[in-house]
Amino acid sequence: MKSTLKLALGLASAALASTAVSNAAHAEDLTLCWAAWDPANALVELSKDFTKETGIGMKFEFVPWTNYADRFLNELNSHGKLCDLIIGDSQWIGGAAENGHYVKLNDFFDKEKISMDDFVPATVVGYSEWPKNTPNYWALPAMGDVVGWTYRKDWFSRPELQKEFKEKYG
Structure with a gap:
């Protein structure tokens, strides 16, 4: 997961910087917006390596999941300038692309x-294509x-349950 997050951060930053979508993307710092949870904290740690390698500083705007959709959909729809990078919800990809x-x-x-x-x-x-399967x-x-998936090993080792399963499902 560390390498995927690192790659995602690096590629997303480079993509924004190379496309001139946002003037802020050309600044010395980039702001990444996401939900406030442990994977976001891990991304903060990974960003330190990114900053060392590129000289681009990272700022973060993390909000609780209860406010995540409202906060960042409002940011997108109002053409706000806060987020240079956003980890959006998978359900947003079609609308955000369109x-x-x-x-x-x-x-x-x-x-x-x-x-x-x-x-x-x-x-x-699920998370990259729009339209899906293109x-x-x-x-x-x-x-x-x-x-x-987890299971109770002790249940599956009981002969009477194995017999009952075999009778019911073959």
């Missing part, structure tokens, strides 16, 4: 030889939803 809030990254990726094949395919479709990239997967 309404000019996100920058299409295909040319930048081609120029920099960045391949979306380096990312988990489901996260590319090679039009508007974002990088920064934090994919992860499903973890």
